Amino acid sequence: MTRILIVDDDDLFRDFLAELARSEGYEVQEADDGDVALTMLRGAAPPPDLMVVDFNMKRMNGFELIRATRIMEQFSRLPILMVTGTTKDIKGAIEMEGVRHVPKWSATSDLVRYIRETVPPVKTAADEAVAPVPLALEQVASISSPPAPTGEAARTGDAARASVDQFERLMVMSQEIAGKRETPSAKAELTLDPDNSPQIVNLVNGLLEEAIRHRASDIHLEPQPNFLNVRFRIDGILHTKAKLPTALCDSIVARLKIMCGLNITERRLPQDGRFSLRPVGSPQVEFRLSTLPAQMGEKIVMRLLQAEKIRTRLTDVFLRPSDLEHVQSSLKASNGMILVTGPTGSGKTTTLYTMLDMLNLPTRNIITIEDPVESEVPGVTQVPVNPAIGYTFERVIRACLRQDPDVIMVGEIRDAETAEISMKAAMTGHLVLSTLHANTAPLAVYRLVTMGVKPFLIVSAIKLVIAQRLLRLLCPHCKVAAEPDPESLSQLAEAERTRLRQVYAPKGCARCEGLGYKGRRVVTEVMPFKSHAIRQLAYECANPDLILTQAKAEGMITISEGALKLAEEGLTSLSEAVSLHADD
Numbered sequence: 001m002t003r004i005l006i007v008d009d010d011d012l013f014r015d016f017l018a019e020l021a022r023s024e025g026y027e028v029q030e031a032d033d034g035d036v037a038l039t040m041l042r043g044a045a046p047p048p049d050l051m052v053v054d055f056n057m058k059r060m061n062g063f064e065l066i067r068a069t070r071i072m073e074q075f076s077r078l079p080i081l082m083v084t085g086t087t088k089d090i091k092g093a094i095e096m097e098g099v100r101h102v103p104k105w106s107a108t109s110d111l112v113r114y115i116r117e118t119v120p121p122v123k124t125a126a127d128e129a130v131a132p133v134p135l136a137l138e139q140v141a142s143i144s145s146p147p148a149p150t151g152e153a154a155r156t157g158d159a160a161r162a163s164v165d166q167f168e169r170l171m172v173m174s175q176e177i178a179g180k181r182e183t184p185s186a187k188a189e190l191t192l193d194p195d196n197s198p199q200i201v202n203l204v205n206g207l208l209e210e211a212i213r214h215r216a217s218d219i220h221l222e223p224q225p226n227f228l229n230v231r232f233r234i235d236g237i238l239h240t241k242a243k244l245p246t247a248l249c250d251s252i253v254a255r256l257k258i259m260c261g262l263n264i265t266e267r268r269l270p271q272d273g274r275f276s277l278r279p280v281g282s283p284q285v286e287f288r289l290s291t292l293p294a295q296m297g298e299k300i301v302m303r304l305l306q307a308e309k310i311r312t313r314l315t316d317v318f319l320r321p322s323d324l325e326h327v328q329s330s331l332k333a334s335n336g337m338i339l340v341t342g343p344t345g346s347g348k349t350t351t352l353y354t355m356l357d358m359l360n361l362p363t364r365n366i367i368t369i370e371d372p373v374e375s376e377v378p379g380v381t382q383v384p385v386n387p388a389i390g391y392t393f394e395r396v397i398r399a400c401l402r403q404d405p406d407v408i409m410v411g412e413i414r415d416a417e418t419a420e421i422s423m424k425a426a427m428t429g430h431l432v433l434s435t436l437h438a439n440t441a442p443l444a445v446y447r448l449v450t451m452g453v454k455p456f457l458i459v460s461a462i463k464l465v466i467a468q469r470l471l472r473l474l475c476p477h478c479k480v481a482a483e484p485d486p487e488s489l490s491q492l493a494e495a496e497r498t499r500l501r502q503v504y505a506p507k508g509c510a511r512c513e514g515l516g517y518k519g520r521r522v523v524t525e526v527m528p529f530k531s532h533a534i535r536q537l538a539y540e541c542a543n544p545d546l547i548l549t550q551a552k553a554e555g556m557i558t559i560s561e562g563a564l565k566l567a568e569e570g571l572t573s574l575s576e577a578v579s580l581h582a583d584d
Contacts, residue, residue: 001027002121005048007037009057016254016264023201025121034060050119055084079118174244200251223249223297235472235520253298260289312354323526336463337426341438346469347522348435349374359407369396370411393418410434416452423461441465441527442547445538459539468524469580472517473571478509488578503574523562527551
């Protein structure tokens with residue numbers, strides 16, 4: 001196997017290079033200073049085929065190390081890469097024969113190319129047998145998920161047991177990598193061969209695979225004083241899934257940054273990135289990653305975006321025929337604005353993409369303005385904003401209006417300027433779709449007015465306001481009949497209480513992994529801006545309660561009423577339905 005000696009006093013960057021080299025099939029030796037490396041070269045350690053050297057080091061810098069190496073006959077022609085962030089005083093070193101300079105800020109793919117060009121990796125058959133399966137550096141990779149169980153295996157809950165076992169394997173793996181391996185209790189079949197110790201790439205791959213398997217929407221990696229806490233958000237609720245050794249924190253963070261093409265040496269400022277995976281036999285999954293420097297280290301949060309979840313049908317979102325009719329009618333209009341409101345994580349983006357799919361015809365010019373682009377849509381021009389360089393929603397909308405659009409989707413209305421230009425576009429022959437943070441449809445009007453938007457713009461531009469939430473559904477395999485709890489009943493009106501003939505509660509089983517809930521359903525309220533009464537109240541900036549009363553008189557079903565209906569049908573618990581009732 002080809003050996004590389006990496007010499008750098010920056011522990012994180014040295015670990016990054018070592019991890020990168022190992023994932024490419026090289027054997028790695030490490031030294032944190034030039035004098036340590038020189039001792040290794042003079043000692044009994046196997047000689048390297050390549051030396052990667054930093055320049056600025058405390059005791060013996062890179063130039064001194066290279067000069068001392070060249071004096072040694074057996075290393076006089078040893079290939080050397082000087083990977084350094086400085087360009088000062090390195091001329092003498094890089095002019096030596098066999099020395100090549102590579103900037104430290106080079107892209108990951110460039111670093112790999114430089115190393116491969118200098119010394120190609122040579123793998124033995126044994127190496128191939130135990131080599132880790134890395135996620136590709138090109139940022140689109142394949143990972144394999146075990147096939148879904150069928151027949152008796154599914155009925156007996158072996159799927160959940162297999163998932164638990166996989167997590168225990170990951171725990172064993174993490175202990176081995178950290179050098180603190182513990183023997184799993186009564187689980188001899190989980191013991192890994194120490195000689196085949198997996199690399200960080202395998203551990204990260206396993207965590208990502210488990211998140212997909214558990215239907216997680218987010219992964220949280222949170223450094224704590226004594227461990228790295230791993231939590232998955234499943235059906236809107238965070239669940240602790242693993243506690244990894246603290247020693248692995250920097251390596252895991254570095255690995256994820258590599259996958260996103262981020263600067264792994266920047267640990268003081270937040271960074272954002274993304275990468276894609278396509279599990280075998282499954283749709284592609286997009287991971288949006290955010291780093292946050294904190295007291296105990298960098299916290300990582302990854303949002304999982306699956307194409308099949310983004311791509312739904314209008315009939316899956318709007319279950320009531322009247323609501324579906326209002327939405328379809330508004331989408332057929334050549335101008336006007338459709339607003340989708342709700343808190344973060346309520347599925348607004350999925351609803352917008354569902355509408356785009358219906359509108360996406362060869363005869364239409366559709367432009368989306370997003371932060372960031374959630375999912376690629378063939379045939380649609382998608383523009384990511386970049387506030388850091390002044391490429392804001394407002395500026396992009398102005399530019400888009402010169403591109404002859406039929407439909408414009410604005411990812412989010414955040415300020416009066418964006419709202420006003422979007423509404424003016426809706427009044428001048430464009431159909432505009434957007435989102436707004438407001439708990440209910442009537443509150444959307446109040447929210448726009450408090451932003452500073454003129455009431456006449458609101459009345460003239462808006463065609464339809466949709467508010468929505470995501471409601472957890474009870475696991476159909478283990479839900480149990482229950483008596484309504486007094487606390488939930490106390491939050492309902494008398495008329496609502498009388499409608500509750502039978503309610504169900506969560507229990508927990510192998511198929512829902514003991515949670516009692518499995519999956520979510522969108523609950524909507526759809527308020528058309530058609531009647532004179534609604535438009536007059538909006539123009540007068542009336543109290544949202546007055547608009548709500550009028551909308552209900554015209555047939556609008558509120559989110560609270562929709563959630564309670566699902567509880568009556570036994571699809572969700574009363575406490576879950578009441579939680580949306582309290583939000584309103």
